Amino acid sequence: MSSEGRAPRPTPGHGPELFSTPSLLALAVVAFVVELALFGGAGAIAHHAVGGGLVGWVAAVVAVAAVLILWGLFMAPKGRFRLQPGARVVVAALLCLATAYGLVDAGWSAWGWFVGIAGIAVVAAQLVLPTAERPDGR
Numbered sequence: 001m002s003s004e005g006r007a008p009r010p011t012p013g014h015g016p017e018l019f020s021t022p023s024l025l026a027l028a029v030v031a032f033v034v035e036l037a038l039f040g041g042a043g044a045i046a047h048h049a050v051g052g053g054l055v056g057w058v059a060a061v062v063a064v065a066a067v068l069i070l071w072g073l074f075m076a077p078k079g080r081f082r083l084q085p086g087a088r089v090v091v092a093a094l095l096c097l098a099t100a101y102g103l104v105d106a107g108w109s110a111w112g113w114f115v116g117i118a119g120i121a122v123v124a125a126q127l128v129l130p131t132a133e134r135p136d137g138r
Helices: 015-019 022-049 053-074 085-105 109-128
Strands: none
Touching: 022 053, 022 085, 022 109, 085 109
């Protein structure tokens, strides 16, 4: 309870409050789509890098699995080894830019520009929105 006898308000953008405003809902949807585009982009880049074919599909599956595992461990809200907020922002920005570059270089310009621009917009929003820290400080 706060000093005025009311329960403290949750920080917007977390837990049930995530969808509390249309803007936060839109940000959550864009962030989710960007994450999917990043994961798929890693696979597409790997497929292209090894020349396609069956080996390309194997490379794509391995790349996506690696990104999903690393994202789940270090970036996801319930990640076992979740990075501190500053480090997460840097990693997310670098991943967006690297994936965007790889996609544009491989010939998927629209996909690459989307990942780059929307990804950086989501990262920028994370810098300015208030955040609720987990009990362990991450």
